Amino acid sequence: MGGFSIWHILILAVLVLLLFGGNRFSAMMGDVAKGLRSFKQGLSDEDKPAEQKQIPPQQPIDVTPRSAEPTATPTPTSPSDDQSRS
Secondary structure, three states, rough: OOOOOOOHHHHHHHHHHHHHHHHHHHHHHHHHHHHHHHHHHHHHHHOHHHHOOOOOOOOOOOOOOOHHHOOOOOOOOOOHHHHHOO
16 A cells, blocks of 8 residues: 555556657667666776776877987086075
8 A cells, every 4th residue: 555556557657658659768768778788888898907908009209309410408507606606
């Protein structure tokens, strides 16, 4: 008396089919199944070790100098030189 019986569930199912129609209800359940399948696949991908995951190849880094002439680097001054000038 306090819960749903089989008759309540059947009446509710018939009302849902009447409201949404057979094709629309079937399409919604198909989308739910696809979502669950995708969720389970995502969980199984997360559990795989790092070496099994596919890492996209990276482009090589170009390390050639831009000009053939060497650039002059400024010589850093020591803090004692700065203090002696003041």
